[in-house]
Amino acid sequence: MKSILQNKKESYISGSTYNLEEHHIFFGTANRKVSEKNGFKVWLTTEEHRGTYGVHGKFGRGLDIKLKQDAQRRYEETHTREEFIKLIGKNYL
């Protein structure tokens, strides 16, 4: 499934179109599949993805949470909170 957060192939954070990587917003073995199936993914630059301040980086927790909240908010435009928690096991809002 395509991303529920963006239509264009550009960085979700900066709009850059260079060095893009696909990020699954809820990661880890089980959640990656859930993310794929429900479009919980965004394009990020290499730096935004795996750099020190990137979503998987040492100081990336703020960005990680922001993306999770954005995804939950968008999902809940068409689904209930209960449905979200059933999928992800957690409420981020």
Ligand SMILES: [Zn+2]
């Ligand atoms: Zn990622």
